[in-house]
Amino acid sequence: MALLEASDVHGGYGGMNILNGVNMAIEANEIGVIVGPNGAGKSTMLKAIFGLLKVSQGEIRLRGEPITNTAPNKLVHMGMGFVPQEYNIFPSLTVQENLEMGAYIRPQNFRRMLEQIYEFFPPLLEKRRQPAGELSGGQRQMVAMGRALMVEPDVLLLDEPTAGLSPLFMNEIFERIKTINAAGVGILMVEQNAKQALAIAHKGFVLAAGQNRFTDTGEALLNDPDVAKSFLGG
Amino acid sequence: MNELVFFINNVVVSGTVSGSIYAMGAIGVTLVFSIMRFAHFAHADMMTLGAFVVLLLTTLFPEVGGVVGLPSALLLLPIAMAVTAVAAVGIDRTFYKPLRAHDVKPIVMVIASLGVTLMLQGLIRLFAGTGSESLYIAERKDIFRIELPFELASRPIVVTEPQIILFVFAIVAVVSLHLFLSRSRLGKAMRAMSDNPDLARASGINTNTIVAVTWVIAGSLAAAAGTLLSLDVAFKPDLSFFLLLPIFAAAIVGGVGHPYGAIAGGFVVGFAETLAVFNWSVLLRPIRDSFPEWLELPSNLALVGTEYKIVVPFFILVAILVWRPTGIFKGKVI
Amino acid sequence: MTRALPIRELSLFVGLLVAVLAVYAAMGAAYSTRMLVEAACYAILALGLTIQWGYAGQFNAGVMGFVALGGFAAMFFSVPINPAFWNSEMPGELGRALLALVASIMLIYGATRLDRLGIPKRLRTLIAIILAVVLYLVVISMLRDVTGEIESRAGFIGGLGLPAWVGWIFGGMLAGGIGYFIGRICLGLRSDYLAIATLGIAEIIKAFLKNSDWLTRGTATVSPLPWPTPGARDLGFVLARALYLSVTAVVIAVIFFLLHRAYHAPWGRMIRAIRDNEVSAAAMGKDINRRRLEIFVLGCILMGIGGAALTSFNSIFNPQGYLPLNHTFLVLVMVILGGPGNNLGTIFGAVLVYIIWIMSEPLALFLMENAATLGQGWFGWEDPGNLDSRALQARVFVIGLLISLVLRYAPKGLIPEKVPRYN
Numbered sequence: 003m004a005l006l007e008a009s010d011v012h013g014g015y016g017g018m019n020i021l022n023g024v025n026m027a028i029e030a031n032e033i034g035v036i037v038g039p040n041g042a043g044k045s046t047m048l049k050a051i052f053g054l055l056k057v058s059q060g061e062i063r064l065r066g067e068p069i070t071n072t073a074p075n076k077l078v079h080m081g082m083g084f085v086p087q088e089y090n091i092f093p094s095l096t097v098q099e100n101l102e103m104g105a106y107i108r109p110q111n112f113r114r115m116l117e118q119i120y121e122f123f124p125p126l127l128e129k130r131r132q133p134a135g136e137l138s139g140g141q142r143q144m145v146a147m148g149r150a151l152m153v154e155p156d157v158l159l160l161d162e163p164t165a166g167l168s169p170l171f172m173n174e175i176f177e178r179i180k181t182i183n184a185a186g187v188g189i190l191m192v193e194q195n196a197k198q199a200l201a202i203a204h205k206g207f208v209l210a211a212g213q214n215r216f217t218d219t220g221e222a223l224l225n226d227p228d229v230a231k232s233f234l235g236g
Numbered sequence: 237m238n239e240l241v242f243f244i245n246n247v248v249v250s251g252t253v254s255g256s257i258y259a260m261g262a263i264g265v266t267l268v269f270s271i272m273r274f275a276h277f278a279h280a281d282m283m284t285l286g287a288f289v290v291l292l293l294t295t296l297f298p299e300v301g302g303v304v305g306l307p308s309a310l311l312l313l314p315i316a317m318a319v320t321a322v323a324a325v326g327i328d329r330t331f332y333k334p335l336r337a338h339d340v341k342p343i344v345m346v347i348a349s350l351g352v353t354l355m356l357q358g359l360i361r362l363f364a365g366t367g368s369e370s371l372y373i374a375e376r377k378d379i380f381r382i383e384l385p386f387e388l389a390s391r392p393i394v395v396t397e398p399q400i401i402l403f404v405f406a407i408v409a410v411v412s413l414h415l416f417l418s419r420s421r422l423g424k425a426m427r428a429m430s431d432n433p434d435l436a437r438a439s440g441i442n443t444n445t446i447v448a449v450t451w452v453i454a455g456s457l458a459a460a461a462g463t464l465l466s467l468d469v470a471f472k473p474d475l476s477f478f479l480l481l482p483i484f485a486a487a488i489v490g491g492v493g494h495p496y497g498a499i500a501g502g503f504v505v506g507f508a509e510t511l512a513v514f515n516w517s518v519l520l521r522p523i524r525d526s527f528p529e530w531l532e533l534p535s536n537l538a539l540v541g542t543e544y545k546i547v548v549p550f551f552i553l554v555a556i557l558v559w560r561p562t563g564i565f566k567g568k569v570i
Numbered sequence: 571m572t573r574a575l576p577i578r579e580l581s582l583f584v585g586l587l588v589a590v591l592a593v594y595a596a597m598g599a600a601y602s603t604r605m606l607v608e609a610a611c612y613a614i615l616a617l618g619l620t621i622q623w624g625y626a627g628q629f630n631a632g633v634m635g636f637v638a639l640g641g642f643a644a645m646f647f648s649v650p651i652n653p654a655f656w657n658s659e660m661p662g663e664l665g666r667a668l669l670a671l672v673a674s675i676m677l678i679y680g681a682t683r684l685d686r687l688g689i690p691k692r693l694r695t696l697i698a699i700i701l702a703v704v705l706y707l708v709v710i711s712m713l714r715d716v717t718g719e720i721e722s723r724a725g726f727i728g729g730l731g732l733p734a735w736v737g738w739i740f741g742g743m744l745a746g747g748i749g750y751f752i753g754r755i756c757l758g759l760r761s762d763y764l765a766i767a768t769l770g771i772a773e774i775i776k777a778f779l780k781n782s783d784w785l786t787r788g789t790a791t792v793s794p795l796p797w798p799t800p801g802a803r804d805l806g807f808v809l810a811r812a813l814y815l816s817v818t819a820v821v822i823a824v825i826f827f828l829l830h831r832a833y834h835a836p837w838g839r840m841i842r843a844i845r846d847n848e849v850s851a852a853a854m855g856k857d858i859n860r861r862r863l864e865i866f867v868l869g870c871i872l873m874g875i876g877g878a879a880l881t882s883f884n885s886i887f888n889p890q891g892y893l894p895l896n897h898t899f900l901v902l903v904m905v906i907l908g909g910p911g912n913n914l915g916t917i918f919g920a921v922l923v924y925i926i927w928i929m930s931e932p933l934a935l936f937l938m939e940n941a942a943t944l945g946q947g948w949f950g951w952e953d954p955g956n957l958d959s960r961a962l963q964a965r966v967f968v969i970g971l972l973i974s975l976v977l978r979y980a981p982k983g984l985i986p987e988k989v990p991r992y993n
Contacts, residue, residue, distance in 0.1 A: 078440040092431040107440035275762035343761040351973030358967025550770035
């Protein structure tokens with residue numbers, strides 16, 4: 003049974019369909035990466051899974067249980083974490099308070115998870131008393147991911163975690179994602195840096211115009227000349 | 237020296253009094269703004285409502301205070317705070333929540349709060365009449381005269397009992413608000429929601445609870461401020477009228493959505509008011525003889541007459557909006 | 571585009587007509603005509619607010635201030651000349667004080683420009699502030715002396731003895747001028763702030779008119795104010811009021827026609843575009859701030875004219891009589907109930923709400939008296955004596971409730987703005 007599974011998902015904003023039948027599935031402990039050109043519906047798909055967008059047709063299942071159009075706060079309780087691309091931290095709260103808000107629904111986990119997050123993201127430990135809004139882009143992204151990890155999710159949805167970061171930070175974030183995954187968290191992420199992302203992915207989904215164009219393992223997609231020609235820039 | 241005492245009585249004491257009142261009101265305005273994103277015009281009337289509940293209770297039990305030697309009104313204040321808090325939550329559920337659910341523009345919420353203002357005013361005047369009434373029903377207001385140990389100072393510094401109560405209460409309220417916002421889980425969730433409501437929701441924070449808590453804090457602080465002001469002066473149904481502009485000015489001066497800023501803003505506005513209506517020529521009188529012949533000291537050197545006091549908060553408000561819309565502390569940029 | 575018969579509008583207006591006739595039947599012609607004249611003046615105010623709020627989404631919570639300015643102009647221009655003032659040396663002194671005021675304003679303005687002469691900005695600001703405080707104190711004490719003298723020797727400076735309609739026009743100009751300054755400062759800000767600022771400025775205008783005894787006689791009030799039409803002494807109450815009503819009706823008709831033209835002209839489209847989507851309107855190269863200022867000033871002018879007409883009709887200028895409830899919130903209810911942005915709806919709302927408002931007074935009294943009698947009969951409850959004044963306060967509640975209900979159940983008003991669609 004797949005950890006997260008979406009079949010034939012349709013949906014969009016205000017009558018305009020952006021998703022026209024997307025299929026994807028990742029197993030526990032896998033990294034799934036969604037790539038594709040602008041406007042292909044990558045972020046929209048992530049929002050549809052997290053209940054931020056009405057799905058008009060199709061089904062989404064978490065560990066076999068249907069979660070189509072479930073409210074985000076319920077999904078958090080069911081073990082799903084989501085890191086939006088923008089506005090993904092509480093800027094005036096300190097780093098530690100941000101993480102505490104992540105554990106809002108499981109306060110009993112707070113101490114234990116806090117240690118684990120600081121292990122994942124050592125830079126956050128020394129900045130824990132600083133307002134998160136004062137951190138650099140890469141560190142903010144760590145706060146955002148850390149906040150989502152505080153509830154010990156089974157699956158973490160990441161919307162362009164490396165957008166706007168310098169290459170140095172980008173590599174660091176990809177490393178962290180691998181570490182998190184190694185700790186047993188399934189990951190589904192949207193990425194612009196397709197090559198790097200597919201390199202760490204178990205599964206890859208290439209979307210175009212709201213539909214799957216290619217679906218395979220990350221490695222196979224990287225080596226597929228068609229994918230390379232049309233989506234990876236040669 | 238007497239001139240200095242005059243200054244202390246007229247500026248320091250009364251500035252602190254109005255500053256504390258404005259601060260407590262402005263905290264509510266700023267909290268409501270940061271959680272619900274609209275300017276709550278009915279806030280000053282919640283202050284009147286609280287004072288009115290105290291008036292009602294004190295009329296019913298005028299003697300309770302005698303037991304512990306405090307004014308009855310003060311002893312009954314916690315009940316009134318609870319009543320006002322409940323009323324605030326009720327008003328939100330009845331009048332604001334349905335509009336929020338429709339996702340209306342903030343300005344429509346402002347108009348709705350004007351509607352609530354009128355309803356509260358109508359009800360209070362219907363029951364309390366239009367005259368002013370003292371909250372000291374069975375007791376006398378204690379007045380403390382502090383004689384200064386200087387020979388030149390023959391006049392005492394005058395502080396009244398309700399003023400001392402007000403100072404103590406304001407300090408306690410501010411400290412507990414600070415502890416609540418920085419230490420408690422709920423307080424942090426409130427700040428989180430003010431920072432980023434969508435992310436707060438995605439983190440599993442129940443926004444309805446936060447909204448209710450905000451109203452409870454805003455309502456009970458408003459009730460306390462209204463009551464303590466009425467204790468010092470007298471209860472008037474149109475009290476709100478003189479409070480609305482200063483508390484909004486205070487909230488904006490402090491940076492909207494910034495509770496500590498609101499406290500500072502309250503004192504800025506309070507002191508600006510008292511300094512503006514203070515007759516400065518009193519302070520210049522002792523050195524009058526050293527002035528040159530041609531310079532005649534006018535008897536009235538106040539910046540504005542008392543009847544134009546309302547100009548002061550307005551001027552501060554406009555000046556801040558024009559030159560520094562985020563307030564003296566960086567508030568929300570809007 | 572097919573044009574259906576506007577059944578909704580027709581039935582609403584027929585209903586309104588029935589209500590007016592009912593009032594005529596119940597209260598007599600003189601009373602009812604007075605009510606209609608006042609309703610017509612309110613309709614002018616409401617049109618002013620509907621273009622600000624309905625057309626452009628600007629929420630003006632200080633209608634009262636502009637009404638008071640209009641009322642002041644109506645009084646100042648139409649009241650007879652006061653010889654006790656003009657035949658003394660006081661006009662010269664007052665003129666000197668006002669000249670000093672103008673000169674100081676220019677001086678301070680000049681000081682704020684000192685940085686162009688190479689003076690550091692900090693120093694410039696310091697100089698400007700010190701200069702402003704000193705000159706302010708000097709001018710204020712000059713004015714205090716002159717106005718004190720005027721008050722003790724002549725009462726007040728009197729009027730200009732011109733026809734009332736001159737005052738109406740200047741009332742509009744005065745309100746528009748003040749509106750221009752407020753708009754310049756506040757229109758760029760969030761709409762909540764405009765509401766707070768206008769609320770404040772209205773109170774300041776009122777405080778000024780109330781305390782400037784030399785100019786307005788303050789709480790002593792000025793009356794009678796002449797009408798632009800022959801008064802009741804010549805024609806009797808009904809006919810005189812009917813004549814006044816026709817004058818206000820003509821004013822409304824002219825305003826209505828001009829607004830209708832403007833609304834459908836490119837200018838009106840641009841205004842609505844700015845209201846609906848500011849960013850795209852700006853992206854199309856529209857000068858948003860200028861258009862907003864125009865509409866705000868236009869609204870204020872109408873409020874000034876309406877306020878002047880209302881004050882002239884009441885024949886008394888009493889600064890304390892301008893109340894936020896009667897002159898701001900009542901107008902607000904008229905607009906949001908009638909239909910913001912729809913001129914016809916606004917006029918409908920103005921007349922309807924004014925009838926409710928006027929009729930609620932005897933109704934509230936009637937209810938209160940009955941309640942008191944019942945209370946006495948059943949529980950031996952003593953009524954507090956000042957029942958009438960308390961019953962009037964109940965109307966405050968009704969207006970507030972009306973606002974809440976309209977926002978919730980008819981957010982676009984009874985006759986909503988018809989958004990033209992071009993297919």
